[in-house]
Amino acid sequence: MIYRLLALFLMSASVAYAMGPWRDDCHGDTACQVGDRSYHVLEPDGWDGETPLPVLMHFHGWARQGTVVVNHERIAGATKLRGVLLVAPNGLGKSWDFWTSDTGDVPFADAVLEDVAKRYPIDPDRIYVSGYSYGGAMAWRYVCQSGNDTAALLGIAGSIRQTEDCPQAPAEVRHVHGTSDTVMDFPLGPGGDTTYPVALWRQKFGCDTATPRGDWSVVPILTLSRVEWTDCTQGRVALDTHPGGHFIPHGWVGRQLDELLGREPTYP
Template identity: 65%
Template sequence: MRVFLFVLLLLARPALAAEGCHADVTCQLGDRSYHVLTPDGWDGVTPLPVLMHFHGWQRQGTLIVKHQRISGATRRRGVLLVAPNGERKTWDFWRPGSKDVAFGAAVLEDVRKRYPVIEDQIFVSGYSWGSNMAWRFVCERGEGIAALLAISGTLDQDETCATRPGEVRQVYGLNDQVLDFPYGPGGDTTWPVKLWRDAMGCGAGEARGPWRQVEFLTLERTVWEACAHGRVSLDIHPGGHFITHGWIARQLDELLGLPPSYP
């Protein structure tokens, strides 16, 4: 009986490994593609949280599955990393109705066919141009998305979003020279998440003070928890346009109820 059950488990495993679709090797989806990276030590059966990360301008998913500040975080925390490839290495996020939103949704559906997914632990992330795209995605297909993890990029704060994720977490550098920090009226530094504070019906924010993952970079966090729906947090730092050291790792630790760790 035990041998029979073991054979059944093997047959039930996703066909992805047999197809060679993993890490550097793309998963084809029509005329588009994406990358996946399983976490360290995964047994091939246990359901997984998912982080779908949109790459920056002129990048591809091949970078994401090797990037220690992204894949290094997911691999160590039991999270399946999904990295869609933008056409011409960019994304269409400027207006509602982007075909890249539909593509992102199709990627998640394809992932569900290949892997056992924990449905209430699907996170969407992005950096720079990819952060803008992640905003657009959850603005239109945010139902069922547990959290948006956005790095150095937003949409205009007067956008009207049809949907919202369960939670929004944003990080931005005050000295960003690529996508300028979006100060609000009077130099308001909470402006980068105004859209989501309004959409979620949030009251006053609470300053949580400084924190760091590495000694050379201190972040200041403001959190809005008195919301009609969900939760919003904003981390700001004095640096520029980069994927913040350990930021994705810390967000996943908090969202998954894990002890904070680095990397």
């Protein structure tokens, strides 16, 4: 999958630079069509129209659509300032089918990324997948099932079962969940294990030792605590927890993108 995306970029780059097709038919609130389905896309501020872009594909929450994502301060506000192309697929019935591996939403998301690569010069080594709530679970399902070699999963307050057998995996996993979440409950493990929300990836990556990284925050009203696994036989895993409920923490998406892109973390 990732090599097809790169090939599409190389073939379409000269046309894209000359004609700017990203401006012609869909952008922001105006959806791009992929067959009988659609998605939204938002460019970063100050983009020169030529430099290959990292991509954040974000799956919206239940009863929402991609228009919410491309206008969301805590998502689009982060990508616009960091040179990242934001891609927001639209779920059927404003929801996602992430419950089992037998889902049409994974090939749909693959088709979205292929279409994005026809419209924009993208960096195939920096494709990040995110989502919130039901969209967080869909992001987990996507990186579990898709053949796309995604660089990182950024999961927010939603996941699939930790007992799933995933044939694929991203290069890196970052997840955040509130311990008081009552919408998609914080998944405590045996004996009250608070690291259980990433048990699936810890097992798949062969991670052993949890390393506390301490508390951090970007706004005074919320403190997050981070645990990382960096001794894995492949990949790495990070888990941020906070005492709150079901929401996207201020600055969380931006912080993850800064770290993944090798930038000094800033807010917003």
